[in-house]
Every structure is written in C-alpha cells, then in structure tokens.
Amino acid sequence: GDSVTQMEGPVTLSEEAFLTINCTYTATGYPSLFWYVQYPGEGLQLLLKATKADDKGSNKGFEATYRKETTSFHLEKGSVQVSDSAVYFCALPAYNQGGKLIFGQGTELSVKP
Amino acid sequence: EAGVTQFPSHSVIEKGQTVTLRCDPISGHDNLYWYRRVMGKEIKFLLHFVKESKQDESGMPNNRFLAERTGGTYSTLKVQPAELEDSGVYFCASSLTGQETQYFGPGTRLLVL
Numbered sequence: 001g002d003s004v005t006q007m008e009g010p011v012t013l014s015e016e017a018f019l020t021i022n023c024t025y026t027a028t029g030y031p032s033l034f035w036y037v038q039y040p041g042e043g044l045q046l047l048l049k050a051t052k053a054d055d056k057g058s059n060k061g062f063e064a065t066y067r068k069e070t071t072s073f074h075l076e077k078g079s080v081q082v083s084d085s086a087v088y089f090c091a092l093p094a095y096n097q098g099g100k101l102i103f104g105q106g107t108e109l110s111v112k113p
Numbered sequence: 114e115a116g117v118t119q120f121p122s123h124s125v126i127e128k129g130q131t132v133t134l135r136c137d138p139i140s141g142h143d144n145l146y147w148y149r150r151v152m153g154k155e156i157k158f159l160l161h162f163v164k165e166s167k168q169d170e171s172g173m174p175n176n177r178f179l180a181e182r183t184g185g186t187y188s189t190l191k192v193q194p195a196e197l198e199d200s201g202v203y204f205c206a207s208s209l210t211g212q213e214t215q216y217f218g219p220g221t222r223l224l225v226l
Contacts, residue, residue, distance in 0.1 A: 004155075032213050043117070043219035044156075044204060051213075089156060093213055098168050100146060101206075101215060103156040 002027045002094050006104030009087075013080055013111050021075040021107045023064075023090035033057075033066055033073040034101070036089040044089065047075075080111045115139065117218035119205050125224045131193040134221045138187070138207030145188050146208075146215060147180060151201035159203075162188060163210075195225045 007022040025033065035047040035057070048057035053068035064075045073090060090104040118137045126132050138145045147159040159178070160170040164185035173180070177196070182188040192199055202222050206215040 034214075036217070043119075044206075044217035046214055046216075049214070091156075094158075098161050098163075099144060099208060099213060099215070100158040100161055100169060100172075101148070101156075102158070103148075105155040106150075106153070 002031075002092060002102050004090050004092060004102055004104040006088075006090050006107050008105070008107070010108040010110055013109070015082055015111055015113050016079045017111075019075070019077040019080045019084075019109070021088055021090075021109070023073045023075065023104055025071050025073065025090070025092055027071075027092055028095035030068065031092045031095065033064070034091045035062070035064055035073070035075050036091060036103075038087045038089070038106075040086065047088070080109070082111045082113055085109055085111045117205055117207055117216050119203075119218040119221050121221060122219065123222045123224075125226065126195055127226050128197055129194045131191065132195055132223060134190045134192075134203050134205075134223070136188045136190070136205030136218060138205070139216055141209070142207035142216075143185070143210050144208040144215075145182060146206045147188070147190055148204040148206065149201050150204070150220075151198070156204065159190075192223075195223075197225050199223060200225045 032051045034049045036044045037047045048059040050057040050066035091101045145162040150156045158172040161168045162182045202220045206217045208215045
C-alpha cells in the first residue's frame, strides 16, 4: 500500500542553519505530495505542495521538489529561524480512496537562537 | 472565513468513561475527515464523511468509536468506553469536493488515565 517515510527527529539547529528533512514515499500512480506543519499549540497547516513530477512547491522560504526517480519530496530551507520550530509532516493522498491522507511520522524541528 | 474548529481543545478522562469530540468544518465543505496521532507517531486516518454519509471508516480502531455527522454539518466522534491507548491528538479536516487540499483544525488532545 501507499506509505510515507520521514527522517526521524528531533532535529535541533542553530538560527540561520540550512535545513533538510527527508521524505520518501511509495505510491500507486503519481499523487500530489504535501508538507504540513504544526506550530506549538496550533493545528496542522498546509506548508506547500507539488502536484506532479519535477514540480517545486515553495512557501515561507521552504522548498520541496517532487522527485519521481527517487520517490522523494525532501523539505529544505536555506536559513531557519526560531519561528520555524514546529513539527513537519510529509503526506500524500491514498490512491483512489476518497482523498484520505497518508502521513509520515513527523519530524520535530527546534531552532535555537 | 472561519477555519475548522474543534472542541474541546483538551480532555482528560479516566479509563471507562465516555468522551465526545466535536468538529465544525469550513462552511460548504462536504468532505470531513477524522485523523489521530498517538504518542508522537504518524497521523493516521480514522474516517471520511461526504456530507452526512460515511464514505470510508476503514481506519476506525474498533467499535468503541462512533462518528456521526447529522445534517452534513458538524461531526462528533464519541469514544465509549475510553481506554488508555486512545490517548492522543484527534484532528479533524475538511475539504471541498474535487479539491485535494484538506484544512485541519487545531486538534483535541485526549488523555485517558
């Protein structure tokens, strides 16, 4: 079945460091891919998405490229800020199942000043 | 436009008690989903409503969980009787028909003692 695997956290970085959170997937067909973020005390928010191979999703300085050949959708940011501290989830819609999302286990990011 | 709301934000109950969680989706969103994140693991799908009908309830853990969406507006998720392993964060999400993006609520943090 479809699945998503994320690098385990927690990840601790200093402010202005480069961030990569790895995400790989197995899927039937070529689904859209999503990154959701959960800031402390808040709900899940869509951070970015890509709908087809080689698409790059971007938002708030974060980027992720849909790589069909490596079945990956790694999240990157060139210079993290303390306000980026959150839990990040990679997700995809299960094939032909009404839109339900399959999530990775989440990666907690802590950015220190 | 109001987002997805959930009530309560937190609930602490004893094993064997009953708890009812409520979700109000974004107005006009026919699709409503329930998900759960247990003990820092991945977010898992519970069920999906289209209007008032259960489209997919394959993720419901057992018959102690009952979800309803009377009138196709808000939804409730009742756990009766609650067990220790039911502790976690319960998320609700909604979407428009034909749209992949799901909008999540802030979640209900349930702790069963």
